[in-house]
Amino acid sequence: MSDADSSGESGADSGGAFGSAIERGEDVPLLTGSGDYTDDISLRGTTHLAIRRSDHAHARIERIDTSDAAAMDGVVAVYTGEDVVESGVPNTIPTAWDLPGLVQPQYRMLATDKVRHEGTAVAAVVAETPHVAHDALERIAVEYEPLEHVTDPVEAVERDVPPVHEEAADNVAFDFELGEEEATDEAFADADRVATVDLRQPRIIPNAMEPRAALADWEDATGKLRLWMTSQNPHLHRMLLSAGTLGLPENKIQVIAPEVGGGFGSKIYHYPDEAVTAWCSMQLGRPVKWQATRSESYLTDCHGRDHVTTGEIALDDDGTIRGVRVETHAGLGAQLSQFGTATPSYLYATVLSGQYAIPAIHCRVVGAFTNTTPVDAYRGAGRAEGIYVIERLVDAGARELEMDPAELRRRNLVPPDEFPYESAAALVYDSGEYERAMDLALEHVDYDDLRERQRELRDEDRYIGIGIGNFVESAGLSPSGLAGDLGAQAGGWESSIVRFDSTGSVTVLAGTADQGQGHRTTYAQIAAEELGVSVDDVDVVEGDTDRIPQGMGTYGSRSASVGGGSIARGAREVREKARRIAAHQLEASVDDIEFEDGEFRVAGAPDRSLHIQTIAHEAYLGHDLPEGMDPGLEETNFYDPENFTYPFGTHVAVVEVDPETGDIEIRRYVAVDDCGEIINPMIVEGQVHGGIAQGIGAALYEGAAYDDDEHLQTRRMDEYAVPHSTQLPDFETDSTVTPSPHNPLGVKGVGESATIAATPTIVSAVADALEPFGVDHLDMPITPESVWRATEGDR
Amino acid sequence: MTTHGISVTVNGEQHDLTVRPRTLLVTALREELGYTGANVGCETGRCGACTVRENGETIKSCTRLAVQADGSEIETVEGLADDGDLSALQKQFQEQHGLQCGYCTPGMLMSADTFLREADDPSREEIREAIEGNLCRCTGYQNIVDAIEAAAEQSGEHR
Numbered sequence: 043m044s045d046a047d048s049s050g051e052s053g054a055d056s057g058g059a060f061g062s063a064i065e066r067g068e069d070v071p072l073l074t075g076s077g078d079y080t081d082d083i084s085l086r087g088t089t090h091l092a093i094r095r096s097d098h099a100h101a102r103i104e105r106i107d108t109s110d111a112a113a114m115d116g117v118v119a120v121y122t123g124e125d126v127v128e129s130g131v132p133n134t135i136p137t138a139w140d141l142p143g144l145v146q147p148q149y150r151m152l153a154t155d156k157v158r159h160e161g162t163a164v165a166a167v168v169a170e171t172p173h174v175a176h177d178a179l180e181r182i183a184v185e186y187e188p189l190e191h192v193t194d195p196v197e198a199v200e201r202d203v204p205p206v207h208e209e210a211a212d213n214v215a216f217d218f219e220l221g222e223e224e225a226t227d228e229a230f231a232d233a234d235r236v237a238t239v240d241l242r243q244p245r246i247i248p249n250a251m252e253p254r255a256a257l258a259d260w261e262d263a264t265g266k267l268r269l270w271m272t273s274q275n276p277h278l279h280r281m282l283l284s285a286g287t288l289g290l291p292e293n294k295i296q297v298i299a300p301e302v303g304g305g306f307g308s309k310i311y312h313y314p315d316e317a318v319t320a321w322c323s324m325q326l327g328r329p330v331k332w333q334a335t336r337s338e339s340y341l342t343d344c345h346g347r348d349h350v351t352t353g354e355i356a357l358d359d360d361g362t363i364r365g366v367r368v369e370t371h372a373g374l375g376a377q378l379s380q381f382g383t384a385t386p387s388y389l390y391a392t393v394l395s396g397q398y399a400i401p402a403i404h405c406r407v408v409g410a411f412t413n414t415t416p417v418d419a420y421r422g423a424g425r426a427e428g429i430y431v432i433e434r435l436v437d438a439g440a441r442e443l444e445m446d447p448a449e450l451r452r453r454n455l456v457p458p459d460e461f462p463y464e465s466a467a468a469l470v471y472d473s474g475e476y477e478r479a480m481d482l483a484l485e486h487v488d489y490d491d492l493r494e495r496q497r498e499l500r501d502e503d504r505y506i507g508i509g510i511g512n513f514v515e516s517a518g519l520s521p522s523g524l525a526g527d528l529g530a531q532a533g534g535w536e537s538s539i540v541r542f543d544s545t546g547s548v549t550v551l552a553g554t555a556d557q558g559q560g561h562r563t564t565y566a567q568i569a570a571e572e573l574g575v576s577v578d579d580v581d582v583v584e585g586d587t588d589r590i591p592q593g594m595g596t597y598g599s600r601s602a603s604v605g606g607g608s609i610a611r612g613a614r615e616v617r618e619k620a621r622r623i624a625a626h627q628l629e630a631s632v633d634d635i636e637f638e639d640g641e642f643r644v645a646g647a648p649d650r651s652l653h654i655q656t657i658a659h660e661a662y663l664g665h666d667l668p669e670g671m672d673p674g675l676e677e678t679n680f681y682d683p684e685n686f687t688y689p690f691g692t693h694v695a696v697v698e699v700d701p702e703t704g705d706i707e708i709r710r711y712v713a714v715d716d717c718g719e720i721i722n723p724m725i726v727e728g729q730v731h732g733g734i735a736q737g738i739g740a741a742l743y744e745g746a747a748y749d750d751d752e753h754l755q756t757r758r759m760d761e762y763a764v765p766h767s768t769q770l771p772d773f774e775t776d777s778t779v780t781p782s783p784h785n786p787l788g789v790k791g792v793g794e795s796a797t798i799a800a801t802p803t804i805v806s807a808v809a810d811a812l813e814p815f816g817v818d819h820l821d822m823p824i825t826p827e828s829v830w831r832a833t834e835g836d837r
Numbered sequence: 838m839t840t841h842g843i844s845v846t847v848n849g850e851q852h853d854l855t856v857r858p859r860t861l862l863v864t865a866l867r868e869e870l871g872y873t874g875a876n877v878g879c880e881t882g883r884c885g886a887c888t889v890r891e892n893g894e895t896i897k898s899c900t901r902l903a904v905q906a907d908g909s910e911i912e913t914v915e916g917l918a919d920d921g922d923l924s925a926l927q928k929q930f931q932e933q934h935g936l937q938c939g940y941c942t943p944g945m946l947m948s949a950d951t952f953l954r955e956a957d958d959p960s961r962e963e964i965r966e967a968i969e970g971n972l973c974r975c976t977g978y979q980n981i982v983d984a985i986e987a988a989a990e991q992s993g994e995h996r
Contacts (some may be wrong), residue, residue: 065931069936070923073914075874077939079876081877250938251939253877302938303938304940336881474928725934732937760883767965768966770977770978
């Protein structure tokens with residue numbers, strides 16, 4: 043059941059700070075160039091690290107000669123993997139998600155025996171300037187014995203190739219199953235029709251505008267490491283540096299995430315590079331800075347997706363979906379990254395029911411090692427891949443039945459009175475009104491008229507396509523016990539501190555970590571609402587493990603629901619303590635104290651009142667507190683939600699495709715999102731816009747490519763198409779509000795929704811446009827060339 | 838090591854400095870002079886996070902050598918605000934939620950500010966073309982276009 047505020051004073055209802063489109067306070071430093079990103083910070087005596095990386099995808103390291111590099115003017119030190127081993131640190135980049143039968147090969151900070159993907163770190167140069175460090179990289183001689191490589195996840199397990207790791211001779215890291223195989227087989231046997239899709243979801247490279255960076259400062263005198271880094275989760279990095287790579291106690295590591303220039307997943311993970319930066323500072327007793335170049339980012343930031351899938355959907359002639367069967371080969375890259383195992387397993391297979399009541403689902407995922415950059419969670423992780431599959435299957439089913447795709451969807455939606463709904467893919471959806479959101483989205487485009495217009499235009503040899511993307515998302519991974527049962531090596535809780543000071547201003551310290559999402563504003567709105575103070579009275583602090591003792595960070599659309607939930611709970615505790623002080627000082631019973639707009643009043647005696655900020659002062663004076671009450675007015679909260687939240691919605695795209703040129707024009711893009719209660723509509727809309735942009739990017743422009751000679755082809759910004767301003771349309775957004783019963787604010791999260799929705803929506807629209815040419819699916823990214831080939835009958 | 842003495846004026850303040858022939862303008866601005874507003878996103882001139890103005894024209898400062906800027910008037914994002922008050926364009930970026938992580942913002946602002954000096958009542962398409970060389974991974978551009986459009990309308994009203 044919900045633990046929504048039983049006193050009826052929940053911020054969601056009272057029309058104050060919560061729900062308002064308040065401008066972001068964090069913008070001013072960013073607009074004036076005064077905000078500090080990691081590379082903007084320098085300490086006296088800072089040295090600079092550059093990392094020598096493998097230009098082979100798969101090779102044995104025969105010899106590394108660093109003498110020429112070490113002899114260069116300005117070079118402070120050159121290290122190899124052997125040096126790290128000899129230093130005796132644990133030297134293990136750990137995976138944070140175990141699965142049954144998982145093969146977990148060793149993953150060291152610097153490679154010692156083999157390189158397993160292009161970009162593997164093999165040596166480190168520390169120099170007085172970045173230029174010298176980079177120059178010195180060229181003077182390191184590495185002799186390799188090249189080995190045959192494999193980049194495709196199907197080939198990796200089916201072709202006879204030298205294994206990426208000896209421990210996994212067949213390159214299988216895990217073989218994962220979810221759902222009921224027998225029941226699914228029966229559903230398929232009983233159904234009237236079956237439709238099939240074969241699809242690839244290519245690798246996406248995150249391309250946060252700020253490449254990863256770290257600045258480490260080891261202090262010999264105290265044995266303490268300070269590490270500024272581009273982190274989405276400084277506490278998790280502290281833990282992994284402590285237990286995984288450096289072996290320092292957590293209380294001797296301070297991780298600081300200053301301004302972080304975007305993440306989208308790529309800054310969650312513990313990479314070798316930041317650990318090497320810290321290790322070098324520990325060796326030298328000097329500050330060491332590492333700033334990735336963009337080409338380093340392409341080779342080393344975890345890629346996303348990389349699925350090869352066959353999906354089948356079983357239907358009856360009346361449009362009832364009977365079952366879904368999915369088999370996927372998921373490329374994991376050369377090493378297991380933190381959530382690299384969770385993303386294509388639990389985060390993927392569990393959403394295959396989408397918005398639909400499907401009685402039988404079975405999914406098998408083979409996780410494959412390949413000689414490529416490790417793959418991990420990218421915006422929408424797992425959910426994006428799963429929703430893409432079910433939405434493509436529903437479209438395939440509609441073609442098979444010659445039924446309107448909107449109608450087929452409508453007939454199978456989970457109805458509102460079925461919640462909480464337990465799907466055959468093992469999730470319990472919290473709340474949803476799927477048809478309401480879908481109707482709203484279809485109304486925006488005048489769906490029936492548009493279908494008519496589509497038919498008319500086809501007679502003029504013009505090809506409009508309408509794509510519908512219904513999604514449901516599992517956000518805010520929790521509770522910790524469930525996460526642990528599934529294999530997580532970290533909790534799903536979040537922690538915060540809500541603190542009044544003696545002058546009545548409020549500090550919120552949050553364990554999440556912003557990378558542009560506007561936490562300082564939304565969290566201030568939550569606290570202001572709960573405490574009856576102004577948003578301007580609230581300061582929000584994030585991203586520093588010495589100031590905020592505990593936290594889990596920002597990923598998986600968890601900040602509003604789990605982080606915000608923690609803040610709301612803490613603020614309510616603070617408010618209740620203040621209420622007891624008010625009752626004492628007003629000589630009234632606690633039950634008779636009413637609270638409104640920050641004022642505690644005695645019921646029936648409105649002139650007897652105390653403002654919460656006055657009480658804050660009293661709490662720190664400590665002169666006149668209830669007997670036995672400790673002074674001060676702050677609370678530390680740990681919040682472990684009872685379940686995920688399940689944002690949902692419907693996106694609709696209208697495209698026009700020119701079969702002569704293959705050109706695709708997005709004519710309309712409508713997004714109806716339901717993220718539960720909305721804290722700040724302006725910020726929610728911004729998250730939706732950015733999410734759509736990344737989904738359209740994946741559908742039409744983006745995708746990592748490896749050439750036949752094992753090299754990543756897309757390693758510069760002019761080779762990898764991050765969409766620019768003229769490639770995206772204006773978006774039309776709308777929302778419905780179905781509160782989540784699973785957290786104190788009724789919020790669900792929105793950071794990933796639109797990316798999850800946009801890829802199937804766009805692909806569906808293009809395929810719909812090309813129906814007269816017999817095209818039912820095109821793999822992403824759909825390019826003018828692939829369109830042209832498909833219309834010419836060359837698939 | 839060969840070095841060159843150069844003189845640049847940044848946001849109205851003159852600086853004499855010694856740079857190596859290969860020192861990039863963005864490096865000189867960030868590391869020698871402390872103007873860290875211009876960011877390095879791609880090193881190829883593609884992303885535009887390092888955009889500044891040189892003698893009134895926008896340039897990508899990561900593809901320009903510092904010696905080439907000898908004698909130039911450079912303007913960076915640090916100079917856009919007027920005595921601590923955000924410019925109309927900066928204010929619109931805040932009001933229209935035209936930034937999220939903010940890493941592209943200094944370059945985006947410099948391109949937009951330069952564009953608005955010439956543009957009279959620009960269309961949304963013209964605005965999108967004007968910022969085509971500045972990549973943003975967060976916003977999807979729509980709110981940035983809104984911000985520039987609103988700033989253009991404001992300056993139009995002032996004429």
